[in-house]
Amino acid sequence: xKATPRTQESVAISGDGEHWVLLNASPEIRQQIExxxxxxxxxxxxxxxxxxxxxxGDLDHCLGLLSLRESHPxxxxxxxxxxxxxxxxxxxxxTLERFDDQVTWRALKLGREDELASGxxxxxxxxxxxxxxxxxxxxxxxxxxxxxxxxxxxxxxTVLAYFSGVGGVSSAVTQALQDAExxxxxxxxxxxxxxxxxxxxxxxxxxxxHAPVGGPDGSLAALGALRASRRIxxxxxxxxxxxxxxxxxxxxxxxxxxxVAYDGMEMSL
Amino acid sequence: xKATPRTQESVAISGDGEHWVLLNASPEIRQQIExxxxxxxxxxxxxxxxxxxxxxGDLDHCLGLLSLRESHPxxxxxxxxxxxxxxxxxxxxxTLERFDDQVTWRALKLGREDELASGxxxxxxxxxxxxxxxxxxxxxxxxxxxxxxxxxxxxxxTVLAYFSGVGGVSSAVTQALQDAExxxxxxxxxxxxxxxxxxxxxxxxxxxxHAPVGGPDGSLAALGALRASRRIxxxxxxxxxxxxxxxxxxxxxxxxxxxVAYDGMEMSL
Numbered sequence: 001x002k003a004t005p006r007t008q009e010s011v012a013i014s015g016d017g018e019h020w021v022l023l024n025a026s027p028e029i030r031q032q033i034e035x036x037x038x039x040x041x042x043x044x045x046x047x048x049x050x051x052x053x054x055x056x057g058d059l060d061h062c063l064g065l066l067s068l069r070e071s072h073p074x075x076x077x078x079x080x081x082x083x084x085x086x087x088x089x090x091x092x093x094x095t096l097e098r099f100d101d102q103v104t105w106r107a108l109k110l111g112r113e114d115e116l117a118s119g120x121x122x123x124x125x126x127x128x129x130x131x132x133x134x135x136x137x138x139x140x141x142x143x144x145x146x147x148x149x150x151x152x153x154x155x156x157x158t159v160l161a162y163f164s165g166v167g168g169v170s171s172a173v174t175q176a177l178q179d180a181e182x183x184x185x186x187x188x189x190x191x192x193x194x195x196x197x198x199x200x201x202x203x204x205x206x207x208x209x210h211a212p213v214g215g216p217d218g219s220l221a222a223l224g225a226l227r228a229s230r231r232i233x234x235x236x237x238x239x240x241x242x243x244x245x246x247x248x249x250x251x252x253x254x255x256x257x258x259x260v261a262y263d264g265m266e267m268s269l
Numbered sequence: 270x271k272a273t274p275r276t277q278e279s280v281a282i283s284g285d286g287e288h289w290v291l292l293n294a295s296p297e298i299r300q301q302i303e304x305x306x307x308x309x310x311x312x313x314x315x316x317x318x319x320x321x322x323x324x325x326g327d328l329d330h331c332l333g334l335l336s337l338r339e340s341h342p343x344x345x346x347x348x349x350x351x352x353x354x355x356x357x358x359x360x361x362x363x364t365l366e367r368f369d370d371q372v373t374w375r376a377l378k379l380g381r382e383d384e385l386a387s388g389x390x391x392x393x394x395x396x397x398x399x400x401x402x403x404x405x406x407x408x409x410x411x412x413x414x415x416x417x418x419x420x421x422x423x424x425x426x427t428v429l430a431y432f433s434g435v436g437g438v439s440s441a442v443t444q445a446l447q448d449a450e451x452x453x454x455x456x457x458x459x460x461x462x463x464x465x466x467x468x469x470x471x472x473x474x475x476x477x478x479h480a481p482v483g484g485p486d487g488s489l490a491a492l493g494a495l496r497a498s499r500r501i502x503x504x505x506x507x508x509x510x511x512x513x514x515x516x517x518x519x520x521x522x523x524x525x526x527x528x529v530a531y532d533g534m535e536m537s538l
Contacts, residue, residue, distance in 0.1 A: 027336045031300050067296045091358040094403035134363035
C-alpha cells in the first residue's frame, strides 16, 4: 500500500515562533512534541506551549492533556460543555489538580473572539457535532459540544480555520470558512458507509458526526467555492482511501486543490 | 548528552510468539505497538495482544488502555484495587464499555498463581507502593495498590520477574526475585533527592514509592545476591544519570551485571 502511517491529528500554531498553541491534544502528544523541536522545553519545567484549544470532548482530541500532567501550568481554551465533560466525574483529572493553577480554563463562546496568545485570537464557530462516545447517554446534546475554530492574526487579519470533527457542511460552517487563508477540514471518512462496507460495524459516517469527503453530498462538493490558498484534510481514519497516495480519491481531491495532512507538515501564512 | 530518548516503560511477553501479553499500558502504547511488528493486527479488528496486566494505577501504567478503545475485546489482569481505581468515578472508562465484554477483568490476588496466556502464568507479589497521585486522599492505601509480577512458563518453569514501581526492597520483594531467570526492576531514580537537587520540587524518591537505585541503601546494594542471568532496570525518570551511557553511575550498575532498558530491547529466556 502506498501510504505513510500518521499519528492522530494535532496542530501547533504560533504568531511569533516562540509561543505555541496546540489545537487539540491527541493521545500521541508526547511523540508529536518530541518530533517538533520548537515545542521542546528550553529549561526544566518550561514549555513553549502557551495554550491548548479543545474543539470537542473526543478522547482522540483530549486524552493528551493527561500526558502533560508533569510538565508545567497549562492554559486550556474550551467551551463550558467540553470543559465539564472532561473534568466532571473523571477521577483521572485529579492528576491535573495537584497544585493551584495547574490548569487555567478559558471559556470559548460561540461567535465570540478571544485573545489566544502571541498576537492571535480564537473564535469558536458552531458545527454539527455530537457528544463524545463516553458521554453519550450521560448528557443531552448541546450546541457547544463541538466547535470549529477561526484563528486570526491581529496584525495582518489573516485567518486560519480549523474544523476537525464536522457532522455536516451547514451554512454556519461555510460562512466561517469564507475569508480563511488556510482551511483544515475534517477528512475522517471518504464515504458514508466506509466502515460497514469493510465489515467494521454498523455505524455510518454521519452517525459519528463526520461528514464524508466524497460523493455528491460530501464536504468536497459542498466546500467547492472556498478562497483559501491552502485547503487541508485532517483527522483521516485508517480506512480512508485518501491515505493511499495513488488512489483515485486522492487524485480527485488534489484536482480540486485539497491536500492531505501528514506528520511534520509545516506552513507559513 | 550521550543518551537515547526512550518512550515510557512497557513490556510485551509471549510464551509462543503468537499470543502476547503487555505488562502495563503506557500512554505511548500506540507508538510502541507500531514499533514491534509481532503486535500488529493480522486482520481488521484483530490483535495478537491476548491480555494486559496492570501492576498499579499510575497513569503511566494505565492510560494506554484508553488508547486501545477501538480495536478489539481486551482481557486485563489487575488486583481489585487497581481495577476499581481505574474504572470507578472515571467517565472516560465508558469508552471501554461500548459493547458487552469489551473488557474482561481478571482479578490478581497476592501470592496466587493464575493462568495468563500461551503457557504462561502470573503471580502478583506484594511490593511497598502507594496509590496513584490522582487517587491520593480519595482512598486509603492498601496492600493491593501496587504489585510486582512473577511470570512463569509452565513447560520449563522459567520465571521472569517484573517489578516496576517498588518503594523499597522488602524481604517479600527479595524472595519473589530469588529464582527468577530475568529481573526487570524499578530504576526510576538514582538517588533519594534526585528531584530536589535539580530544583524540580520537594519530593524525594521514596515519597513517590520508588526505591533509589544507588547509594548504600539503594536497590542495587539490596539486590546484590540475585541469580538472574538478566537484570534490567526499567521505568527510568528523565533525571536519572543512568540514562547517560558514559556516566559513572551507569558504569557502576554495569559492573554489577545490570542493564538499562531501551526501546526495542528484546530477549529470549
